[in-house]
Amino acid sequence: MNLRYVVAAALAVAVAAGAPTAGARTDGADAAKATTLTVWLMTDAQGPDWAAVVSAANRAFEAAHPDANVKVEIQTWGDHLTKLDAALAGGRAPDVIELGNTETTKYMAAGALANITSSKARFPNNKTWLKALTGSCTYQARLFCVPYYAGARAVIYRKDHYGAVGMRKAPTTLDQFVSYGKKVMARHKGDSNYSALYFPGKYWYAGMAFVYDYGGAIARFKKGKWVGTLNSPQAIAGLTKLKATVRALSRANRSGTEANQWTVFSQGHVGADIANGWEWGLISDPKIGDPALAPVLGAFPMPSHKKGKFMPTFLGGSDLAIPASSSNRALAVDWIRAYTATPMMRQLTSAAGVIPNTTSLVGINASKPTLAPFARAATSSWFVPTAPNWVNVENAQVLQNMLAEIFTGRRTIKSAADRASAQITQILNSR
Amino acid sequence: MSVAPRAATSAADLGLSDRRRSRGLRAGIRDNVTPYLLLLPTIAVLVGVLAWPLYWLGRISFEHFGLEELIAHKGTWTGLDNYREILGNREFWHIVLRTVVFTVVNVGLTMLFSTLIALLLVRMGRFMRVALLVGLVWVWATPVVVAITIWQWMVDFQFGVFNWAITKLHIANLVHYNWFDNSLTGFAVITAVVVWGAIPFAAITIYAGLSQVPQELVEAAEVDGARPWQVFRRVTFPLVKPIFVIITSLSIIWDFQVFNQVWIMLENRPSPDYYLLSVFAFVSSFRVSQYGLGAAISVVMVLLMLSVSFVYVRQMIQISEVDQ
Numbered sequence: 001m002n003l004r005y006v007v008a009a010a011l012a013v014a015v016a017a018g019a020p021t022a023g024a025r026t027d028g029a030d031a032a033k034a035t036t037l038t039v040w041l042m043t044d045a046q047g048p049d050w051a052a053v054v055s056a057a058n059r060a061f062e063a064a065h066p067d068a069n070v071k072v073e074i075q076t077w078g079d080h081l082t083k084l085d086a087a088l089a090g091g092r093a094p095d096v097i098e099l100g101n102t103e104t105t106k107y108m109a110a111g112a113l114a115n116i117t118s119s120k121a122r123f124p125n126n127k128t129w130l131k132a133l134t135g136s137c138t139y140q141a142r143l144f145c146v147p148y149y150a151g152a153r154a155v156i157y158r159k160d161h162y163g164a165v166g167m168r169k170a171p172t173t174l175d176q177f178v179s180y181g182k183k184v185m186a187r188h189k190g191d192s193n194y195s196a197l198y199f200p201g202k203y204w205y206a207g208m209a210f211v212y213d214y215g216g217a218i219a220r221f222k223k224g225k226w227v228g229t230l231n232s233p234q235a236i237a238g239l240t241k242l243k244a245t246v247r248a249l250s251r252a253n254r255s256g257t258e259a260n261q262w263t264v265f266s267q268g269h270v271g272a273d274i275a276n277g278w279e280w281g282l283i284s285d286p287k288i289g290d291p292a293l294a295p296v297l298g299a300f301p302m303p304s305h306k307k308g309k310f311m312p313t314f315l316g317g318s319d320l321a322i323p324a325s326s327s328n329r330a331l332a333v334d335w336i337r338a339y340t341a342t343p344m345m346r347q348l349t350s351a352a353g354v355i356p357n358t359t360s361l362v363g364i365n366a367s368k369p370t371l372a373p374f375a376r377a378a379t380s381s382w383f384v385p386t387a388p389n390w391v392n393v394e395n396a397q398v399l400q401n402m403l404a405e406i407f408t409g410r411r412t413i414k415s416a417a418d419r420a421s422a423q424i425t426q427i428l429n430s431r
Numbered sequence: 432m433s434v435a436p437r438a439a440t441s442a443a444d445l446g447l448s449d450r451r452r453s454r455g456l457r458a459g460i461r462d463n464v465t466p467y468l469l470l471l472p473t474i475a476v477l478v479g480v481l482a483w484p485l486y487w488l489g490r491i492s493f494e495h496f497g498l499e500e501l502i503a504h505k506g507t508w509t510g511l512d513n514y515r516e517i518l519g520n521r522e523f524w525h526i527v528l529r530t531v532v533f534t535v536v537n538v539g540l541t542m543l544f545s546t547l548i549a550l551l552l553v554r555m556g557r558f559m560r561v562a563l564l565v566g567l568v569w570v571w572a573t574p575v576v577v578a579i580t581i582w583q584w585m586v587d588f589q590f591g592v593f594n595w596a597i598t599k600l601h602i603a604n605l606v607h608y609n610w611f612d613n614s615l616t617g618f619a620v621i622t623a624v625v626v627w628g629a630i631p632f633a634a635i636t637i638y639a640g641l642s643q644v645p646q647e648l649v650e651a652a653e654v655d656g657a658r659p660w661q662v663f664r665r666v667t668f669p670l671v672k673p674i675f676v677i678i679t680s681l682s683i684i685w686d687f688q689v690f691n692q693v694w695i696m697l698e699n700r701p702s703p704d705y706y707l708l709s710v711f712a713f714v715s716s717f718r719v720s721q722y723g724l725g726a727a728i729s730v731v732m733v734l735l736m737l738s739v740s741f742v743y744v745r746q747m748i749q750i751s752e753v754d755q
Contacts, residue, residue, distance in 0.1 A: 078699050082717045089501045106720070110498040192606055193589060202700065253588055255611050257698065324502075395718040401702040408612040410704070427719065 035068045037061075037331050038094040040075050040084075042318065045098075047282060049351035056347070057339040064338070068331055078259070081395065088112055093323035095332040098148060101136035101317040102384045102391055108139035109388040114322040117143045119333050124341050125358035132383065133317050133357060146336050147357035149348060150317035152378035153206060153302070156265070156280055157272035160296045161187075161196075170300030170373075173307045174213075174241070181249040184271045191269060192251070198264060198273040199246045201254035201407045202400035205314040206274040207242055212312045212382040213304050214238035218399070219385040219424050226387050226428035228421030230402070231414065239413050241305065243406050254407040257400070266290040274302060276316075277353035277365075277374035299370065301377035315381040317355075387428040398423045492726035501722060513727035522703070523711070523728075527735070530687065530708045533618065537686040540626045542679060545633035550663075552638040564635065571631035579695040582624045586610050611697060614704035621692050629685065633678045640674035641667065673747070680743035687736050708732045 045054055058070045073094070075083065081103065087093040099107065107113050120126050120143050133147030155177075165183035181196035188194040199206065208218060216235030219228050229235060246254075252264075261273055262282040266289035273279075284294035302311040320339070322332040338344070340357060349356040349364045353371050355378060356362060365371035384390050393399065402420035405411040411419070492513055494506030517523050548567075552560055570578075585593045588609035597605045611617040644667050652666045668675070690709040693701055701710055712732065716725025 085498065085501060085717065085720065106498060110502060112498065112502050251607060253609060255609060392719040396714065397700050400700060404702060
């Protein structure tokens with residue numbers, strides 16, 4: 001009977017189909033000719049204005065080092081740490097990496113980054129670096145990275161949509177903003193995709209701002225131990241207000257993320273969103289956005305529930321570090337020096353709309369209507385708990401999942417917050 | 432029962448001269464060694480890609496292995512700590528249960544639809560059969576990442592064609608209905624994708640088996656007054672049972688370790704409601720840098736899978752013995 005052959009053939013096919021397709025790995029064969037400096041930057045550096053700064057820095061660096069060439073590889077925030085860990089384990093880490101300011105501590109503590117304390121004096125503006133970023137680069141009084149840029153979020157809105165319901169100037173309280181938003185929603189009730197405030201469910205940077213506005217916190221350090229405190233009465237009050245606001249004003253995906261929210265904004269079904277300064281340019285970019293929106297865009301710091309105050313904004317930012325395993329440490333230092341040189345930072349600040357890494361340049365944006373609101377928003381800020389393990393809370397998606405559970409109604413606010421607090425306590429205190 | 436001993440015996444039986452016999456013996460030894468020499472490359476590859484990683488997996492599962500240890504390439508021995516932590520974690524047992532239910536449902540649906548399609552293929556005319564086979568092979572040939580992304584678009588909460596069609600057909604109002612807000616409907620979509628992708632291989636293999644069933648047996652049963660269901664249950668099925676056993680056991684192995692469908696569908700950020708064992712192991716290792724814990728989860732997963740597939744493997748060996 002031929003059945004045996006059928007079984008054998010089936011097995012053979014199954015094995016063949018199951019065999020992993022080995023990805024081709026190109027080895028550094030050109031290493032003999034010139035030194036290649038591999039730099040990992042994040043997707044933000046892909047925007048046209050930002051990319052221009054990167055190439056200018058590369059040209060300056062390569063002019064000074066004719067035997068070296070720079071290879072910039074763009075990474076995404078979602079998986080760059082997974083890739084970095086794999087690269088570190090395999091001993092093939094890049095020479096320069098960009099790390100978010102909430103991500104650095106874990107890597108400094110694990111000894112993954114080169115100690116560059118002795119080179120500090122050689123970096124431009126090192127005496128006037130932003131304190132918050134310098135703090136995220138310092139571990140046990142040693143310097144492991146260089147401040148790159150910071151960002152603060154504010155509300156970017158359509159002046160035409162909000163103007164039509166009578167909003168002439170920035171709202172002074174959260175309730176006032178929400179009531180304008182409800183009117184905007186009512187005016188667009190024919191558009192089932194419309195959001196007066198586009199707020200995807202997993203947008204935790206913006207979500208946690210409500211917690212801090214009501215006096216809550218993600219976690220606190222008590223008696224030598226971290227304790228998740230999202231279930232405190234203050235935090236619950238913030239989350240309750242957040243849920244009501246999002247339910248009333250947003251039709252964004254309740255389990256979705258804020259990645260590419262500028263694209264959604266430029267499609268015309270959004271009245272406002274909570275965004276970084278550089279997103280303004282992306283929304284009205286001719287290639288990836290809609291230039292027709294440029295004249296109707298406005299921005300203001302998110303108002304607090306307390307009259308006349310701003311809701312604290314997450315003070316995000318990035319640093320540039322050199323993995324300890326890099327064999328091109330001196331070149332890497334020089335590249336970072338070229339990239340963070342004052343002219344580069346000035347261009348990055350004015351064209352891309354970031355908050356520069358040095359206080360000496362902060363004034364550049366103060367007079368610009370497109371960027372000043374973000375600088376003002378930064379005067380009231382919050383930051384994640386400074387536990388070495390913090391980034392694991394981000395990576396485990398604890399806050400994102402809690403928010404999605406709250407918005408979708410899968411769990412009550414209390415039960416979602418209880419669970420998230422327990423997870424945070426566990427992660428922050430684990431070795 | 433390799434060929435070599437048989438050749439030697441036959442040489443002896445023929446009563447050849449001593450000289451020729453000894454040469455035959457030497458040839459026998461050489462023939463005995465050759466198969467093992469030929470196996471060497473395969474064994475080397477298997478050791479390289481299977482045994483070595485498995486050794487490390489097992490070793491790391493007994494160690495505290497975080498980012499620091501990853502960079503230093505050296506963990507600290509902690510004995511059974513990782514296993515104690517996992518087995519004492521209630522969430523872990525929830526995930527085990529979820530994975531088992533998921534596997535049972537997926538394997539069941541895969542086998543059901545594949546059998547029905549295979550039976551259909553046997554009865555179809557030539558043209559339709561080729562058309563259906565081509566369709567199946569197309570599904571099979573679609574790279575899994577591409578397939579998942581297309582499905583993801585189709586069930587997108589805002590722009591998905593699926594929600595749009597259901598709403599337009601007035602079956603239900605699915606405007607802004609997010610399938611993944613609820614893990615039950617989310618898993619329904621994931622199951623559809625997994626089963627859809629698994630059907631071609633299973634259906635074509637079962638069809639190949641069915642086409643080997645002698646037509647006379649079926650006709651004889653029909654003459655004796657057997658109904659179609661009885662023919663299938665009493666005549667066809669027992670004959671192709673080995674195929675069912677092997678497809679089922681392969682499906683169990685595949686569906687027990689489903690990862691891509693969950694991971695890509697949920698944009699690399701599945702919430703804990705969507706954790707299957709594979710996802711849990713990945714998140715523990717690569718998201719929170721607790722590689723020891725992740726390795727221990729993988730080891731438990733392998734053991735669970737072995738115990739499940741043991742029954743089937745044993746049955747398979749029995750069948751092949753009977754068959755010979």
